[in-house]
Amino acid sequence: MLKIKALKISISTDKGIYGTPLIQFNDGLTIIKGFNSTGKSTLFQSILYCLGLEELIGGKNEKTMQSVLKSEILNNENKIEARVIESNILLEIEGSTIATLKRYISSESKNAGLVEVFDGPLLTSPNQYEYTPMYVHDKGAADSNNAFGFHSFLEKLIGWELPNVQYKDGSQRKLYLQNIFPGFVIEQKAGWSDFFATIPYYALLDRETRAVEFLLNLDSWKIQQRKSNLKQDKNDLILNWRNKYTEFKSLAQQIACEIRGVSNQPEIIESKNSVYLVYVTEEKNYNLTEYISYLEYEYSKISDLEIPKVGDQAAESELKINHLNEQLSQLSINLSSVINKKNLTISKYNSFIERLSELENDKVQNEYHLKVKKKGADQGFAIAQDNCPYCSQGLNDSLLPKDIEIVPMQIEENLEYLKAQINLIKIYINNHKSDIDNLEREIERLNNKISETRSNIRTLKTQLVSDNRMPSVELIENRLKLKSKLDLYRRKYDDLASFQEDFKMLSDEWVQILGEEKKLPKSLSPFDHKKISQLEQSFKSLLVNFHYRSKSLDGISVSLETLLPAVEGYSLKFDSSASDFTRAIWSYALALKETSERFEGNHPNLFILDEPEHQDTGDNDFHLLLKRLGAYANTQSIVFASFHQTESTFLACTKDVEFNLIDLGTEKFIKKIEP
Amino acid sequence: MEEDKFISFTERKTPLYPSYRPMYKVAQILLILHYNGYAGKASLLKLHLFSWAMKSYENMNSLKEFVTSNYEQKLHFFGIESTLNRALNLAYAEKLIDFENGSYKLLEKGKLFSRQLIEDETIFVIEKQVLKLVGKKIPEAIINNLVNQWNNA
Numbered sequence: 001m002l003k004i005k006a007l008k009i010s011i012s013t014d015k016g017i018y019g020t021p022l023i024q025f026n027d028g029l030t031i032i033k034g035f036n037s038t039g040k041s042t043l044f045q046s047i048l049y050c051l052g053l054e055e056l057i058g059g060k061n062e063k064t065m066q067s068v069l070k071s072e073i074l075n076n077e078n079k080i081e082a083r084v085i086e087s088n089i090l091l092e093i094e095g096s097t098i099a100t101l102k103r104y105i106s107s108e109s110k111n112a113g114l115v116e117v118f119d120g121p122l123l124t125s126p127n128q129y130e131y132t133p134m135y136v137h138d139k140g141a142a143d144s145n146n147a148f149g150f151h152s153f154l155e156k157l158i159g160w161e162l163p164n165v166q167y168k169d170g171s172q173r174k175l176y177l178q179n180i181f182p183g184f185v186i187e188q189k190a191g192w193s194d195f196f197a198t199i200p201y202y203a204l205l206d207r208e209t210r211a212v213e214f215l216l217n218l219d220s221w222k223i224q225q226r227k228s229n230l231k232q233d234k235n236d237l238i239l240n241w242r243n244k245y246t247e248f249k250s251l252a253q254q255i256a257c258e259i260r261g262v263s264n265q266p267e268i269i270e271s272k273n274s275v276y277l278v279y280v281t282e283e284k285n286y287n288l289t290e291y292i293s294y295l296e297y298e299y300s301k302i303s304d305l306e307i308p309k310v311g312d313q314a315a316e317s318e319l320k321i322n323h324l325n326e327q328l329s330q331l332s333i334n335l336s337s338v339i340n341k342k343n344l345t346i347s348k349y350n351s352f353i354e355r356l357s358e359l360e361n362d363k364v365q366n367e368y369h370l371k372v373k374k375k376g377a378d379q380g381f382a383i384a385q386d387n388c389p390y391c392s393q394g395l396n397d398s399l400l401p402k403d404i405e406i407v408p409m410q411i412e413e414n415l416e417y418l419k420a421q422i423n424l425i426k427i428y429i430n431n432h433k434s435d436i437d438n439l440e441r442e443i444e445r446l447n448n449k450i451s452e453t454r455s456n457i458r459t460l461k462t463q464l465v466s467d468n469r470m471p472s473v474e475l476i477e478n479r480l481k482l483k484s485k486l487d488l489y490r491r492k493y494d495d496l497a498s499f500q501e502d503f504k505m506l507s508d509e510w511v512q513i514l515g516e517e518k519k520l521p522k523s524l525s526p527f528d529h530k531k532i533s534q535l536e537q538s539f540k541s542l543l544v545n546f547h548y549r550s551k552s553l554d555g556i557s558v559s560l561e562t563l564l565p566a567v568e569g570y571s572l573k574f575d576s577s578a579s580d581f582t583r584a585i586w587s588y589a590l591a592l593k594e595t596s597e598r599f600e601g602n603h604p605n606l607f608i609l610d611e612p613e614h615q616d617t618g619d620n621d622f623h624l625l626l627k628r629l630g631a632y633a634n635t636q637s638i639v640f641a642s643f644h645q646t647e648s649t650f651l652a653c654t655k656d657v658e659f660n661l662i663d664l665g666t667e668k669f670i671k672k673i674e675p
Numbered sequence: 676m677e678e679d680k681f682i683s684f685t686e687r688k689t690p691l692y693p694s695y696r697p698m699y700k701v702a703q704i705l706l707i708l709h710y711n712g713y714a715g716k717a718s719l720l721k722l723h724l725f726s727w728a729m730k731s732y733e734n735m736n737s738l739k740e741f742v743t744s745n746y747e748q749k750l751h752f753f754g755i756e757s758t759l760n761r762a763l764n765l766a767y768a769e770k771l772i773d774f775e776n777g778s779y780k781l782l783e784k785g786k787l788f789s790r791q792l793i794e795d796e797t798i799f800v801i802e803k804q805v806l807k808l809v810g811k812k813i814p815e816a817i818i819n820n821l822v823n824q825w826n827n828a
Contacts, residue, residue, distance in 0.1 A: 362692070401757070
């Protein structure tokens with residue numbers, strides 16, 4: 001809840017003190033009536049300025065305010081009467097407590113970003129209240145950790161707890177007050193041009209929707225939040241999984257094994273043992289335990305052998321060398337052909353990547369076209385509807401000369417076509433990527449094999465040139481090699497167990513995230529649907545009440561996507577006459593409050609409307625609006641209006657309406673205050 | 676043996692580059708006139724130059740380099756396409772632009788629409804950045820010089 005209790009403007013000038021008397025606002029409807037240029041807008045702007053919301057009238061700090069508050073005071077003939085030295089506004093408000101705000105517009109000593117907050121009703125019951133200086137528009141002014149941010153004070157006073165929302169740069173920050181107030185504080189110039197027209201630019205995604213979500217206290221933003229958190233968790237997990245997989249892969253490479261049961265993408269792992277390593281040979285695939293026992297067997301075999309003398313083995317060694325040499329040259333040939341294959345695949349892969357970026361570019365441009373065409377159609381351009389503006393013949397959505405007889409795809413079809421192409425290319429790219437990986441592994445294997453063969457040849461050759469009576473080195477060396485290999489595999493076998501556990505744990509987390517994702521409703525909870533349908537219902541009944549005629553009510557709905565009124569998916573604005581659109585803004589603003597009240601939403605039960613009959617809405621319908629506002633219990637409405645500057649209009653519009661009047665009269669309201 | 680033989684073709688629709696689409700090109704023309712024309716005015720050649728630049732990011736880069744190098748980096752070539760002329764005709768008929776004294780000019784309706792295009796941050800993202808960067812830094816005289824060089828080459 002937020003109530004405006006009282007307002008006072010004081011201006012020190014070179015000709016003495018000017019200003020307004022104390023203006024008090026009651027609960028319920030207050031009408032501020034006055035001729036043009038008596039100071040209605042100054043009062044309206046003063047309220048916003050004190051609340052630090054002057055961005056709703058387009059700017060920050062004193063720049064937005066009228067010259068009477070910052071440079072000179074004009075008399076009724078619009079001649080300069082006095083020059084402003086210092087000016088300030090006092091505003092008493094009530095929320096969970098009563099506070100009085102003081103903000104300077106023009107001052108030598110006080111910054112315009114400063115709001116002095118008195119903790120009591122300074123205007124209606126003057127006393128020496130304690131005050132705290134606070135700041136608006138400061139970095140951190142909206143940050144609740146900052147005790148001196150005025151807007152976080154105001155947020156608490158209203159009893160709100162503003163949610164964090166996602167900004168366009170991807171960051172999660174608090175929703176600003178300035179984003180919500182345009183739903184019930186409507187300014188005369190821009191305010192009546194669209195729903196929430198005066199939300200300042202905050203690089204926020206779907207700002208109007210966020211504001212409605214908050215006012216109605218929908219679950220959808222919580223769902224949105226949960227979703228983006230889950231997405232974050234998911235990404236973190238994918239990253240962890242990839243890192244783990246890379247470590248695992250390097251382990252596998254160290255012992256020349258291949259990975260089974262897990263890939264570099266998170267997946268569901270049934271049991272730890274489904275992740276394992278295999279050692280691949282031409283004859284047989286061993287899993288790691290099998291291979292270790294095989295090595296143990298080989299080692300025991302070789303340990304039992306008696307070590308022969310070099311001389312006994314000469315002939316046999318020579319045969320072995322020849323055989324190994326043959327093997328070596330075969331391996332080299334294989335290696336070079338595999339390398340060639342890999343290079344070829346890489347160059348194909350690169351050309352696919354290039355094609356992909358072209359296609360994606362094309363897709364972006366096509367999407368631009370789709371949007372631009374829709375915009376053009378909204379404006380009623382013939383070319384956007386595939387008509388030639390000269391001859392009204394079909395244009396085919398193409399600029400190619402007529403004598404080229406092709407039938408171009410329609411843009412939607414074209415987009416689908418591109419998407420299909422992109423998917424195809426992505427499949428090619430993935431295939432090539434895995435081919436490259438396989439080839440690399442093959443190269444690695446061949447290289448290992450080659451160096452092993454070379455080292456064997458070297459050992460045999462050394463042996464051939466040494467003394468015949470020496471023991472054969474070959475067998476000893478083989479024994480040592482086998483022993484160290486066996487040790488390595490045993491050590492790595494222990495590592496494998498910890499990897500298996502880690503993958504199982506990550507997989508369990510993955511399952512949990514997927515499960516939670518399934519459980520979340522799409523975007524709106526069932527309760528949200530109930531609220532929105534209530535909003536739509538009361539919006540429509542208000543439209544009828546205010547005599548909206550531009551469109552049949554059947555086509556009008558509140559969009560579940562944007563939460564704004566729409567006619568068959570388009571904005572109501574394009575299909576309504578100007579006066580009818582104003583009626584729609586009245587209806588929507590009121591419907592938001594009525595719906596929020598019914599479901600205990602966040603609407604502060606406050607309306608501040610500046611010249612709502614600005615458009616040609618007719619006195620009768622304006623009368624109905626005032627009547628509705630006057631009949632609300634527990635809602636404060638402040639309406640600024642000139643009533644076409646005639647008393648008869650005023651009487652007609654306020655007949656049977658319950659209200660309090662503040663009459664500014666026909667002359668300038670800001671006057672010299674006699675001491 | 677006499678037998679009737681038929682080969683039948685089914686006409687398939689062809690995909691088309693967006694720059695051959697009327698609304699797309701017209702939107703580009705409006706953006707060019709807005710960002711790069713003096714008082715919303717530009718010659719046909721200038722429009723051709725920028726329209727060529729917006730065809731691909733490569734082209735856009737060449738144009739950017741041409742300007743940032745103070746016209747020293749050679750802009751070897753820019754293309755001229757009849758599709759632009761057709762788009763200009765359409766924009767003229769739609770009363771978005773006017774033609775006077777040899778140059779095209781934004782009309783009120785065109786200005787309004789170009790403002791909508793600029794406000795929408797989801798379209799022509801990079802294009803708008805480059806056009807804005809280049810701004811009015813390519814006077815007609817420089818374009819004429821370029822064309823003269825080609826004529827004399």
